[in-house]
Amino acid sequence: MKLRTTLLLIAWASSQCYTAAAYVAPFTSRRRLCTSFKNSASDDVDATIDSNDTNQYSDLQTHYSTGSSRRDFFQRSANIFAVASTATTCAFFLSTGSSTVANAALLSSSSSSLPPLNTPAPDFELPNSRNNNDGSPTTSLTSLLNTKKWTVLYFYPGAFTSGCTLEARNFQTDLPTYQNLNAQIVGVSVDSVEKNSEFCSAEKLEYTLLTDEGGHVSKLYGSSLSIPGFGTFSNRQTYIIDPRGDVRWVFVDVDSKIPRHSGDVLEKLRQLQE
Known part of the structure; x- marks a missing residue:
């Protein structure tokens, strides 16, 4: 039974590592991946906009009237990196025999609460x-x-x-x-x-x-x-x-x-x- 469980875990971990690797592979550096996050966070992977192109400006208006949400992107990213984290942890579990698999929250959103209305704005x-x-x-x-x-x-x-x-x-x-x-x-x-x-x-x-x-x-x-x-x-x-x-x-x-x-x-x- 233990052998069967171990083999299943190895197969699962391998598939998850492959999934994570397939996502990360196109990014040859952390800088490029970070840039992709920022661009996707603004629903834009095409980078710079020509400030004199009125057609592009109109396209931007149309694009953002569809209700696309940056939070959706970060949620998808959280799932991807959670997969990578869990696969890594699973590999550690298999190599050490540990009976506990830790689930880390790899993405935190809005890490502090909003300032209450009608109270002093935070200084800066x-x-x-x-x-x-x-x-x-x-x-x-x-x-x-x-x-x-x-x-x-x-x-x-x-x-x-x-x-x-x-x-x-x-x-x-x-x-x-x-x-x-x-x-x-x-x-x-x-x-x-x-x-x-x-x-x-x-x-x-x-x-x-x-x-x-x-x-x-x-x-x-x-x-x-x-x-x-x-x-x-x-x-x-x-x-x-x-x-x-x-x-x-x-x-x-x-x-x-x-x-x-x-x-x-x-x-x-x-x-x-x-």
Whole structure:
């Protein structure tokens, strides 16, 4: 009986390792696999979008109106890596004779809870994309509040991916309306300052993008997605912070509504200001 069980476990482990290997094999380095995660997380494996191509822009609107969800991707990824982990653990079990197989959670989503409404927003100070009016290399919550404006703080997975490009363009298009409502827009991702600066230049963004290296601020805001071995990424969520520094609203279901998201934010902003 023990021999039969052992043979079955060996066969199962081999099949699962093959499944995991089939997924990972195309990626010759951790960097390429990580890049694939970021692109897929934004439902875009085609990378950069031509900012002057109106047809592509229309295609982005259509693509994101279908309700595709980044969370689905991460769930599928979790299953794949869970298979790989279980197969590895099974191999360890067979080689050591251990009677316990540990099941590790290889993907953690939104590692901290959302800040409660009508409470102070978590404090931060992050490097910016160097388009601050005062020329400062960093932007803090304090500096934003010193303007006496409402702040739309939005987190995004990665610059130059389709969802983030569409979201940024729409915020830029509506920027004059936000300014008329005494509001400012600030984006946050784990992208480098250089990449965010390039993104600002390519898309002609007139608002600031911040670099949250390691995703520490994203975690404070309950807006992080972590893949062990590959890092933490900012989840696509948007926060409205009033001039006093309190969180007044949080948009968590943004992925399926990207084409209209900026309009939704403006509508909520008007309601909160009444």
